[in-house]
Amino acid sequence: MTNTGLRVASLENDSAQAAMIRAIVNGAGHECVTFTDGRRMLLTLRKVTFDLLLLDWDVPQVSGLEVLHWVRTHLDPRVPVMFVARRQAEADIVAALAAGADDYMVKPIRPVELSARIQALLRRVYPDTRQRYDDRLTWGRYAFDIVTHHATRDGAVVPLTPKEFELALLMFRHANRVVPREHMVTAVWGREFSPMSRTIDTHISRVRNKLGLWDENGVRVVPVYTYGYRLELLDDGSARDAAAQVAPAGAGRKKRHPKVPFPEQQIE
Numbered sequence: 068m069t070n071t072g073l074r075v076a077s078l079e080n081d082s083a084q085a086a087m088i089r090a091i092v093n094g095a096g097h098e099c100v101t102f103t104d105g106r107r108m109l110l111t112l113r114k115v116t117f118d119l120l121l122l123d124w125d126v127p128q129v130s131g132l133e134v135l136h137w138v139r140t141h142l143d144p145r146v147p148v149m150f151v152a153r154r155q156a157e158a159d160i161v162a163a164l165a166a167g168a169d170d171y172m173v174k175p176i177r178p179v180e181l182s183a184r185i186q187a188l189l190r191r192v193y194p195d196t197r198q199r200y201d202d203r204l205t206w207g208r209y210a211f212d213i214v215t216h217h218a219t220r221d222g223a224v225v226p227l228t229p230k231e232f233e234l235a236l237l238m239f240r241h242a243n244r245v246v247p248r249e250h251m252v253t254a255v256w257g258r259e260f261s262p263m264s265r266t267i268d269t270h271i272s273r274v275r276n277k278l279g280l281w282d283e284n285g286v287r288v289v290p291v292y293t294y295g296y297r298l299e300l301l302d303d304g305s306a307r308d309a310a311a312q313v314a315p316a317g318a319g320r321k322k323r324h325p326k327v328p329f330p331e332q333q334i335e
Contacts, residue, residue, distance in 0.1 A: 073189060073193070074117045075120075075121060076120050077100070077120075078102050078122045080103045080123065080127060081123075091181050092121075095182050103127070105127070105130060106127075108134055113247070114250060116241055117146070118189070120138065120147070121150075122135060123151060123152050124163075125152070125154070132166060136166060138167070143244045145243075145244070146244075147170075149171070150171040152173065204240070206239050207286070208221050209239065213236075216232050225277050227278075234255050234274055237254050237255060238298040242298050244297065245296070252267070255270075285300065287301060
């Protein structure tokens with residue numbers, strides 16, 4: 068992954084189209100992970116966090132629209148989704164947008180236009196995109212120096228071990244979004260143990276206590292049972308400015324969508 072990019076997941080079963088999308092995303096400075104069928108994408112989305120989803124409609128196993136329904140029902144509603152599909156009927160485009168898609172591009176793919184749409188969507192949804200991978204990141208009362216691996220609260224250095232620093236930084240970079248346990252293992256420990264290991268909970272507890280991640284400091288760590296953790300930036304006092312940095316447009320959006328027509332246990 069580039070040191071300035073975001074993580075993009077692409078659902079596309081045509082190898083040539085997938086390669087083109089990947090080249091466009093990489094060329095814009097972002098990482099692109101390609102999925103050739105909807106079921107495989109859903110399996111991964113339960114474990115790994117992405118910053119943008121690009122969906123084709125007509126793909127094997129589970130369609131792009133069904134993936135969108137699942138995403139809007141189960142994941143953070145602020146995760147942006149763009150369709151890149153051949154379907155061009157007005158009814159299909161309206162159906163995708165009504166289901167929660169943020170943009171819709173009709174194929175054939177026009178590289179310059181797709182790149183511009185992706186960048187515009189990311190800027191709108193993640194106004195803090197530029198600072199996500201800068202050397203020094205700041206959220207309200209908290210700051211992280213990527214070079215020295217120093218974390219501070221109100222300007223005072225908080226001693227953290229290397230793993231605690233990486234875990235805290237991961238949580239702040241994904242503030243207000245659930246970070247799956249498996250993604251924590253991959254990003255911080257490199258899959259050295261099971262995602263259900265108590266090591267994660269122990270480190271979360273240490274980070275919370277050392278940094279003072281409590282309501283009075285404008286932040287809160289919320290466990291999501293068996294799935295992961297969410298670091299919430301509270302809308303009060305010193306947290307207000309920080310929340311504005313990471314809360315994408317449409318953060319309050321709540322939609323009701325039909326359930327994907329297959330049992331959830333099939334994608335576990």
